[in-house]
Amino acid sequence: MARRLLALVVALCSFSAVSAGPHHHRLRELVRVQGHKAVDEHAPALTPKPLPVFFFHGVTANASSGYNYQANLTAEGRVFVALNFCPSLCSVSALPGQVQAAITAVRTRVASDAAFAKGYVFIGHSQGAAIARAVIEEMDDHNVKMFISLAGPQTGVFYGPQPSDIIPRMAFTMRIGPQMIPSFDFSKYSGADYAAGKFQSDFNALVLGNPLLQQQLSVVNLGRSPVKKAWRAVNTFLPVINNVNPCGKGDKQCMADKTRRRRNFLKLKSAHFFGSPADDVVAPWQSSILGQFNDVVTSEDILLNFPLFRVIDMKLTDEYEYDTYGLRSLDVRGGLFLYAVPNVGHSCWVADSKPLGATEICRFQPVYENYIYPLLHKQGWGEY
Incomplete structure (x- = not known):
């Protein structure tokens, strides 16, 4: 069964200052003063140096998912590390443990290679x-x-x-879901049930009512229930990294952890979130650019109000409005960027692929050259 699950998920889831005066006189400005530093304007410009890149693969994948990035970046002399801390079927496991394994892997490489001394870049795809x-x-x-x-x-x-x-939902309910959670009968729902929100309401109730699932499956960790209060109390991953998890009265450690996570996020110079309406795995696709569906009070409300559900923009979310982990602060200082890119399937961010429901292949290289390459060659972000 493990091999079958792996195969199925893989199938689903890129001037000089010289002026001429009269004939008997030349004026050359050699030095400009900036603060207390004298800058020779005719000295050769320093060549920017590329920062190393760590790549985080998606669910059921492995380090080979970073092949196209490795080929592009190492060709220009950049250090590239495709992490492999929890590959293949291991990546289906609960995410908190994977995060700790990733931290160990990053620290080990940084400590052993002086190339990382000036900093580095993280690129993550999908779950990664x-x-x-x-x-x-x-x-x-x-x-x-x-x-x-x-x-x-x-x-x-x-x-x-x-x-x-629709296509991401079909991929989950017809393939991934039944393999990961066989106790739930995905087959009993009709097209009308999905359109009315019956499946969504029932599955939401299952996840919120079975906290043990949070300790077992990454796909459950990455689920977001619109029943905000219950979801924040049960989900052990997303509410935590979004800094919206509830802290008990007097729980100083919980509050200190929130402060620490926000401080760490704000050490970034810039953060870039890419998504596409053509994504055939992530729903809503706006989740990739920090949007989310509106909240409701109970699971029953999902069924009652499903046709009225709408995606709200990042700036209207609690995470941004209350600056829970630093999004608004990073935005204010000019370091937060969102990109809604048309016609890029889920896997096309890392490789040539034909998205589910598409008739043409999506090519990785144009996506990389148009959107990722410029960021990696901007001084202060991808270079120093």
């Missing part, structure tokens, strides 16, 4: 993007300068009424 952000927040000694999230479910997955949610 959520793990990468968690590492940034939980790793107190990180020196990540730039974070690039590619099709990462940063605010969680919920299969709503958007037309773009």
Whole structure:
């Protein structure tokens, strides 16, 4: 069964200052004063040096998912590390443990290679993007300068009424879900049931009523229930890294951890979140650019109000409005960027692929050259 699950999920889831005066006189400005530093304007410019890159793969994948990034980046002399701390079927396990394994892997490499002394870049794809952000927040000694999230479910997955949610929902209910949670009867729901929110209401009740699932499956950790209060109390991953998890009265450690995670996130120079309406895995696709569906009070409300569900913009979320982990602060200082890129399937951020329901292949290299390459060559973000 493990091999079958792996195969199924893999199938689903890239001037000089010289002026001429009269003939008997030349004026050359050699030096400009900046503060207390004298700058020779005719000295050769320093060549920017590329920062190393860590790559975090998606669910059921492994380090080979970073092959195209490795080929592009090592060709220009950049150090590239595709992490492999929990590959293949291991990546289906609960995410808090994977985050700690990732931190160990990053620290080990940084400690053994002087190339990382000036900082480094994190690139994460899909589940790997959520793990990468968690590492940034939980790793107190990180020196990540730039974070690039590619099709990462940063605010969680919920299969709503958007037309773009249909293919991701079908992929989950017909393939991934039955393999991971065989106790739930996915087959009993009709198209009308899905359109009315009956499946969504029932599955939400299952997840919120069985906290043990949070300790077992990454796909459950990445689910977002619109029943806000209950979800924040039960889910052990996303509410934590979004800093919206409830702290008990007098729980100083919980509050200190929130402060620490926010401080660590704000060590970033810039964060870039990419998503596409053509994503065939993440729903809503806006989760990749920090949007989310509206909240309700109970699971029953999902069924009652499902046709009215709407995605709210990042700036209207609690995470941004209350600056829970630093999004608004990073935005104010000019370091937060969201990209809604058309016609990029979920896997196309890392490789040539044909998205589910598509008729044409999506090519990785144009996506990389148009969107990722410029970021990696911007001084202060991808270079120093």
